[in-house]
Amino acid sequence: MTRARTLDAALEARKADVKAGVSIPDVLELLTIDADPLTGGRGWVCDCPCCAEGRARVSADGRRFSCASCGASSDVIGFYQAARPAGFLQTIDDLHAALTTRGGRGDTETGSLF
Numbered sequence: 274m275t276r277a278r279t280l281d282a283a284l285e286a287r288k289a290d291v292k293a294g295v296s297i298p299d300v301l302e303l304l305t306i307d308a309d310p311l312t313g314g315r316g317w318v319c320d321c322p323c324c325a326e327g328r329a330r331v332s333a334d335g336r337r338f339s340c341a342s343c344g345a346s347s348d349v350i351g352f353y354q355a356a357r358p359a360g361f362l363q364t365i366d367d368l369h370a371a372l373t374t375r376g377g378r379g380d381t382e383t384g385s386l387f
């Protein structure tokens with residue numbers, strides 16, 4: 274089915290936009306989750322969105338998190354899915370909306386595909 278493949282491509286493009294434009298600290302702010310910055314700009318720590326018992330460590334570039342208690346480790350999409358919680362499609366929608374309403378890149382979501 275060509276249509277399904279087109280939808281998949283659109284979804285992949287939105288996912289790529291989200292991964293490039295939204296960081297875990299952005300999600301922390303979006304969902305008003307408290308986080309403590311580590312000294313020396315080495316990242317952040319916050320309550321783990323997966324187990325709610327451990328503390329999750331967010332990498333300095335804000336792209337990855339990991340939890341030593343439950344072993345969870347993922348990217349911004351995985352973090353949002355666990356923290357909210359939301360399904361994958363909802364996560365992409367929410368984060369893409371946050372990306373475009375924040376401004377600057379809004380014109381990339383519609384219009385030309387190439």
Ligand SMILES: [Zn+2]
Nearest residue numbers: 321324340343
């Ligand atoms: Zn955990």
